[in-house]
Amino acid sequence: MTDGHSAPAPDAAPATAGDHTAAPVPADVRAHGDHHTQSQPHGLKEQDSAERLTPRPTFMEHLATSRDSQFHLDRQDSSELDRYFHGPRDMDKHSKWPIFLRMHGSVTPKMILPMLWVAGWSTAVTLISAKVHDLSISNILLTVLGFVVGLALSFRSSTAYERWADGRKYWSQLIQTSRNLARTIWINTGEREGDLGKEDLLRKISAMNLILSFAVALKHKLRFEPDIAYEDLAGLAGHLDTFARDAHDRNIINPKAKTLWKSAGEYLGVSFAESNPRKLIKRSKKPIGHLPLEILNHLSAYVDSIVANGTLVSTLHQGQASKKKKNTDPIYKPGQNANQMTVTMLAVFNEVLTGTERVLDTPLPTAYSIAIAQISWIYVLVLPFQLYASLRWVTIPASMVAAYIILGLATIGSEIENPFGQDVNDLPLEVYCRQIALELDVITATPRPNVEDFMTRADNLVLFPLSQNGYDEWKDRSVEDIRGALRAKVVASPTALGSDASTVVASISTQPKQSV
Template sequence: MVTERKQWFQTVFQIKGSVIPSILGRTVLCGLFGVVISVLSYWKLPVAMPTLASLIPNIVLGLLLVFRTNTAYERFWEGRKCWGTLINTVRNLARQIWLAIVVSTPEARAQKIVVLRMLVAFCVATKLHLRQESLNDELSKLLPPAKYEILKTMHHPPLEIAFWIGDYLQQQERNHLNAYQLSAMHKLLDTLVDMLGACERILKTPMPMAYAIHLKQLLLLYCLSLPFQVVGSVSWLTGPVVILISFTLFGIEEIGIEIENPFGHDANDLPLDAICATMLRNIEDLISLKPGCEEIKDKG
């Protein structure tokens, strides 16, 4: 927020991340239509209509746009909350695995490190799954080669990784974890899968097509009727005025389209790459710390 205040004018004229490229064509088209109506009005043709006649359409369109924007932002914010929960759950589960499971051999310690990195792999696989992208090097670096090869044959990689983590926890029940610890860890793992499902719900529940079509039709009709409403008052300025109003309305609608799926690569989407990189740094920092119980065991 501080950066945005310092670069206020730079933000005003910024094209990247804005909806200007998406709405420029239709905005200019409406403006040109406004110029045509100005010419017809100059020739004394009866093209002007009373401004009050558009009062009801103005209210209806305003309500529709508000509902559209609020619905889209609600999806965006729910996606952000899901990924916030993913971050916290990965940290908590990693901390519990690292502290509660006491290992006595280098092989067991290496296996525990593999499982901790699997937590990050789950988030990376979730990101790729939501973006409908294939597995890549980012994921292969977090998994043993054999696991990665198996994962390439799976239809739902995040669930397979969650299974591997759960299987590891179950194996620790006999020697390292009591029933309460195991239950707590499985509950955190369940939360990871729940957040995956919540993100899939956002992704696979688009705006109803009938609503989207009707809103676009109403927007277009309204913007094309604008010249008839304002030509009597602004005459030759009808084109610029129509461009300004159309820019506002089309922009609001396009922003809703931009943010309703927050899992992509656009500037307005969630920074999932940065989030996954942060989680990996957190896990690597945790791995660099040696639990006190293991230090005591080494001394003994």
Template sequence: MVAANPLFAGGHYYKKFQATVINDIWPEVLFFSLVGAMVTLVSEMTPHSLAISNQMLTVLGTVLGLVISFRTSTAYERFSEGRKLWTNIAIASRNLAQVIWIHVPFERVNKATGEKRPHLEVVIEKKSMINLVQAYSVAVKHMLRGEGGVYYSDLYPLISFLPRFSTHVERADEEDMLPLWKASNMDHDTHKTIHESNIVSRASTMPPSRSNSFPLPDSTGSDELTESEKRDSQFWYNSQGRLKRSKTFDPEAALPVLPSEHPLQPARNPPNASIYDFFPFLRIIKLITRPFRHHHKKSEPELPSSARGRSFTGKKIRPEAADSNVPVEIALFLTTYFSSLMRQGLLTPASATAMNSAISSLQDTVVNLERIKNTPLPFAYQAHLRISLWLYLFFLPFQIYSAFKWLTIPATAFASFLLIGFLEIGQEIENPFNYDLNDLDLDIFCLAIQRELHEVTAHTTPDPESFIFSQWNQPFAPGDRRNAREMMDDVEHSYHGLDTGMHHIRKTLLRSWRDVDEMTRHS
């Protein structure tokens, strides 16, 4: 997402140019400028004047401006709501991870045998479910971008341990495959041409693929990376979705390295940028030379709409909506885990309520995100508004010629650029989940959630008594700057009085308030 302001502040000018709507509106601006040039040339070079009365100019211009302003404001509300909903996903993910990691007890007893469960077994269980929480946001990201299935380098490693079939793997066939993997296989077949066109991912250098739902055993048990994994960890995808060597930024390297039966697609696959994105008028040359360029060339595989760039005129091609059940399936596994904890009596009522609320919040948020993505403004409204604007701009040079003369041409071009630009901006931001530079950076949001969840699991959940009553804690400062251990050891102090102890503690806290009030106020 390009958020720098103003346009020429700092570097990355090419990104800022691509973030504008110039490529989308230049054909219309050119057309109306030519209309203005035609009106001016005919009126100046012939005895016929094409000027007409401008009585309707002010009234219609004001009304049209208000309608376009409303259109843009409505689109920005959808953009802003999308950002708020992603904040809800981050909050719910964090809360759910905290409940799983802290409130679900580490000390467990096997009810069947009465033996204490190994601590490592419990930690693996809890960490695996928190990985599913992380996978949920990643699955939502791919769903909103019209990318179905699970075979992505940032999603598959997090959910590869989930069961594939409804029955035992030895008796399972295609009909027994669960919806999550069934839909992913169908999606993989749909985009088979993408894999054949050398769109590679981190999984391309992984060990041989597996044939069932169980990961391959690690024969070495070593944490050392192989040479291929070391080389692979130095790659990350650039803004064009191509692999780029980078030793400083590789989020994929933080994920598990697991074999996949299908080649994994990149975590992000935006359309490629070309010279035509910076000089849109060159697309005319591209159209003229197309028969000669493709005469002796093998036809290129058709890319999905999410990976395409622009049409011939330069307008962005909107990705098609993709039905994805991945977030729903992940939520079902999280709910199943919640149900298992309840059956075992491992959650208090308050913790159970918090966990259930977090899972429900995740699902509610995704439904609202789908609503934004799949509910554009009605076609009749958009068509009527655009046709009205075209008619207004078409008759504009006829109305302003008598006052502007030769300046009619630049005046028409400027008015077209201004009004059509605002109209196009509304259409640009009403669906803020794709790869456009004006869209929300969903990858950054998912990486932020990933960092927060790992921070939660890094917490050691110590007993509060182990760190509260220590020499590093001065709870009564500035009224009493002794540490907690000194206060507890000094049994002769007035704080320890049976009847007067709390009175002296309150006096100290009151003194602390007076000192803080005096020290923190300006004179």
């Protein structure tokens, strides 16, 4: 697995929850490529398997031959200029340039062509007014139209940022829930004796991979990347029986290189050069399904299996992991606050999935977008006529400055409206997935902590910083001594909790009956 989380080897796929031998499948069903059928192990060969599911080793072999060509994933073969103007931004890098001089993340490249157009337009108006006929008009429109443009840009910016903030909120919720579910699986799910314990351990690791694969699959879905053989996803979910696996297309993983004119057009924000973001989905020859939801189904099946085999015995943890039930308190009434519901982790995964899809699929209505763009351009084009009477030749640079401000704000709103893309200002989804992978590795790096091991250690300074004595010393004292020391932590002044803190406790412990 990429992003720091180790995936099982291709030839040793771990047993999954609810795994059982599949029944033979009729030939007519196999011929139609039913994605629910997988009657043969991966190692068997069939000559008539063109419509069958692609075995997992094929994905790994594919990655070995196409890793360098995944331009849209890691951009290893892209130029420095491409990495500079594309994103998302690397949060680990720090720039010492003053913020008003920075280009990384700026919309200046997309403003070049509009600024050239405004410069030519304002120059033409100024020349005609100075040499042929005065075209100047009253500048009263500056106030009237300026107010309208301000309202339009404010609305555009606020709605776009709200979508960006909602996207970040959902991914924060995903990270938090991944931590909670991983801890429940790793710590609160037991392991049986003997070979069953080894099987339980491998299934727990596989469940951890499913948690990460949900986040990675969600990232690709939000970027309209429908395949399963991406480098960071194939090792995690390539063994699952999913629609995306059946619809795997090598051409989707290896897109054609962009021409110079197309790349330049995208840098400059030319709308004619931009591709349909859903083109990979539209080109799919088979149903691509809903990979994050299908992964969630497999994860839910695993949770049901550990409840059934008795390794997850706590009803509290069972409810947290999978079920969503109403509060049974008699004072509960329908329609009360949502906090009256026990919303659990798999349900939260589904809420994150639905919420991010809402952000992605519900942009600002087209009528608003068109009207705001038209209002902004009308104001910019009328501006030279209003400025010429007062500024004369300064009308040209003044119009360009005003256009940069107005059109720049409109461009920013358009860029951050979809926070899940590849722009510099979009959310760094790769960073979030790597964070989840690293934290899952941290959780699984050690077995479940034994309470006796870490609670009774001699270096457990139970009353730090008041006392430097360890657990063993305090275990030999009376309950009155311990409670008196706890009170001393509150009563003692901050200066008493310095280097002489142990002296304070020592004096208390020598007089156990004395009131502290």
